Amino acid sequence: MRLLKSLGRVGLSFFLTLAGAVLFVQLLLWAAPGDPIDLVPNGVEFRAELEAEWDLDRPLPARFAAYLGRAFQGDLGTSLTYRPGSSVSELAWPAALRSARILVPALVLTLSVALIMAWFSGRRGGPAVRLTQAVSIAPVFLLAFLSVTFLNESTFSLIESGAIERPFWFALPDTDSWVRSLLAILVLAVGSGALSEVTAACTDELNHLRNAPFIEAAVARGARVGPHLVWNLIPAVASVFSNRAAFFVGGLVIIEKVLQLNGAGAMLWQACLMRDYPLAMGLTVMAAGAVCLARLISDVVRVAVDPRLREAA
Amino acid sequence: MQTRRISILLLALFFSAPAWGQALRYAEDKAPGIVNPVYTTSMSEARLNELLFEGLYIDNTELMSVPALAETAQLSDDKTEMTIRLRYDARWHDGVPFTSADVAFTIEAMKNKKSLSTERGRVAWIKKVEVLDDTAIKLYFENPEARPQDKLMFKILPKHRFTGVDMKRTDAFRTEPIGTGPYKLVRYNDDNSIALEANPDYRETVKLSEMVMREVSDKNYQAKLLHYESLEALVRVLPRDLASLQNNRKVELYPYQTNSWWYLGFNLGKKPFDDPRFRQAIGLLIDQEALMAPIGTGDLLSGPYVKSSPYYNHDVPAWRPDEFAASGKLEELGYERQGELWTKGGIPLELTITAHQSLESSQEVVINLQSQLQAAGIKVNVEFLDEASWKARVWRERNFDIILSQWTFDRNEDIRDQFHGKGSRNFTGYSSSRVDALLDRARESTDPHVKKAALREVHAAIHEDAPMIFLWTLDSYAALSTRVRNVVVHPFYFFTYVLDWRMD
């Protein structure tokens, strides 16, 4: 019974998050000047017919409700202007997978590097930590742009001078390659404070744990503290993971535009510009879903690891 | 030691293997959303259509129309009917033979209102199509036509890929286009690039085996990619990149002079822009040369044509800054200078300049324009709109003060849509019965002197009425890698002669 209640709460939270995100995007698009019919050639002439065909003649709440109803049956609609006639699912899922191939490794990388730096840097943080903080402050778009420019210009100079042959990945970000993907992962993992903040959070948590009575007791007993620290760090790391997920999703939009990765972020940007309501909302559903999933994973992990949370649950 | 081995391996991997093949890669600002010539709205779509599809006729390198899918034609004595024998050896990319049914289908689909075709005007002059047999059709015209072949260059579509003449933009054809042209669409890539390969069944040899259209939305980056040899062709070079590309010995520049001009357009449905004196005052407050200088080279204009146009009226000078004259006009309208600002009834004169985000260099121009007008005592706000907002605010709602934009015309330089009272693109709301009459007369006449006289008078009248302040035309070039040989560029459609191109 309690499990059912918990699941029910989780489900409600999931639904509310999704609905809230979709409503927010729909309101923004509705408020923006222009609609998809403005982008249809000869749309002016056939506005009434197109409004009826695309459901744009109904009031916003009715459209919202209808959309949610269809979405929960798995029907995310049809693209209006981005790829007219294509199913949103057919467009969005591959894009989401492409984004996931950047997002997940970036998250894992951030966490891993942050943990390592937190572990070895000591209480006040060593030079590596300070350097990381300095670089990490740079906004994602600036970091991406500078990296691309530096790599391209230096490589081009080497090519022109005959020192090297033209590499397969040159020039960024035009050419599709693992190098471009790797760069995206690195920039997303580091930029806009991602790495520095996660490192700081891990460092704080680690310092807190190191001062905890049970660790002091373990030290006094001569036991190895490492495993205790790691195990007790997991809930904190899981929290950081779920908190950062939303920021990473936001950063992904910028990275994908700058590095010309046609992921869900870039597609969402384009869908908004083109007022492709179904596509924009479909991608929002996926993004919100991803954030919710991250939260869920975090909650499950925390509950699984921390007996006190299990008791409370 | 281990670290060293790994670093050598990684670096070798990083820099290994030369990258390019034999595909010609060219850049467009935006990939087409659909590939269907019946719905062409942008030049990038028109250029892609040139590779995939064919018309009954085509321009040869001397810009004379020659048969493409047509083979021979017979025009009736009264010039109201034309019997066309079609090529028997043309095939669609899926192997199905091209027949007269395809031609009839295309014309009917374009004429069909439900198709919402942007190209309906291209076939409005054809009254009826009659299929005589698989390789012959007869066209009946609304009026006698001296050279109908000049108007039969619209692209033909395959009937067997559609369910009927009620074509929709959402038909599956849009992403699986089939033409008879020298290239077939292979795939849409994840990065919005479009890969094309040579049509092996094409009746002539296609020397460039592959082409790739890349979407590079950052215009500044397009020239960089050409320098890096990640592209072989750039259709429009930004003026600021001309010098660097000219100095690059691996790149050649080709004049691609479109008849295009920049302008400031007023909303004549709104005060104070409804008064020509106000609009003239703005013209007298602007230093057009200073606005143009940072963004490129070109000619300042005084009317709706480029200077080399037969219709340009050289007796009408471009607006020159004259603050004294401008002040006189504003004072006539009841404005007075209070301190730094012009005011009327105590309210400062304030206006908003709106520009399209994607118009290259528009930011520079708008900001400089803002400075000029503010120095002259007018409060100026600026805004940049994306495509949908632009279409809604400017075209649909007519909700703007002044816009900065650009028009591009083909060789006909037909400005009727922009300035005629019934013009479909007359968003300023300009109306002059005299100009309407002159435009109609010019359209009807086949006498070049009558056309010139009428349209030069139109130029003068529009300059005086100033629904737009005409700014300039910029020098325009395409750039191609020297690896691409035998290049001849069509003045409007660019790729028309791609069969002669080859790559080294």
Add this chain to the structure above:
Amino acid sequence: MRLYVTILLSLAIGCGGDDAKNAAPSGDALDASWANIVVSQPVRFAEVVGDERTGRRDGWIALHQNDFGAAVDAFNDGTPHGKLLATRAAVERSELFEDLARVNDIAWFSTFSTWQQRTGIPEGSGLPYVAGLHALDAGDSDAATAWLELASNAKAEEVRNAALQLTERGNVTGFSADVENSLLRSLARHELARQNGDLLPILQRANSALFSEPVEVASDEEGSGLPALTVERSFFDPQVGRTLALGYAKNATGLAGDASPNSAVLNSDLDPLAKALFGGAPAEMLAQIDVAQNPTAEDDVEWAREQVRRLDEHLDAWEGASFANASDDGKALLQDLDLADVFRSRILLGLAREALRGDHPRRALAFAQLALDLEHPREITPVNHPALQAVIVEAQLRTGHTREALDALQVLLPAYPVLLGLDEVISDLAILQNLDRHGDSKEN
């Protein structure tokens, strides 16, 4: 440190570049060029050019800037030396107008024949007279006869009379300047100008129409419902182009005192640098650098571009070497006078003209377009010789790109307003050729 060395080594060894690149030219082949002499012998250049005390310097400045009229006037100080230099400038001017005279011929022939084909000659128009006059002036008596016969139906009596006189005479010469008929007086003026080289009477009238005729476009034409419109159909003088070419040639021979002004300059005792300065490259030099040798028989654009690339390789090498080895004065001259680009432009102009003579307009177009300095594409500058635009106009006309020909002509008009008539004729041709085309416009 060892890691960094490893990285550098791996770049050099593991990823090595292509060692087998073709050897680049050294630029030595251009040592004998006037451009190299100027850079390597700035003192000699200063002697040739002279100083501000003599008009010679102004003449050289004008010649460098392609202002031939000003150069002729500045050089011609009455001394034999000055006359020779003025001859040089006069020859350049005369060659330009020869180019333009050819354009004139093509334009007038094409326009009237197209007019006749496309829409028919307007009834009662004096157009056939102008067409006939041009044909007769160009030596095509058959075409002239046909046109002048049509001109006998012209509404204007003056036109009918002039047509009759021309038909009877069979040529454009021998008319008196005192006749009442203004069209025949015009013929006399041209004849005189061609004989004595005094072009002032021609230049004064070049921008005015030879004659005009009112055109009533009726309000109820074909029930169109359009209001009436009255226009002046104006015809410019088709003889202007040929007269200017012949007149300027006359000026050059007059200055040289020799039927062949070029030979007079070449055989004179002028410093060889003065004979070559701001000119092209001799054929032997081009042969040495393998440029424009063995041209293909077809009008092959790619062959032309290949020659330009080869030329650029040599010029780049020469320019680099010159800059490295020249004195400060030499370097300053190289940069301030844009010597490399000017030299290049003159070579390509020569190749473009040769291509036109060989009936290869596409090749000529490629040479001329590649010669232009695109930082100032609409100006006549030291690099942008006006004859380049003349070549482009001709090549575009001959390849059917009439509208593009107007773009090039527009560059010449401010400096050469006498070309107004040519501009109007080519405009008519552009309109006629596009009469039945679908008009299209796009925003942005």
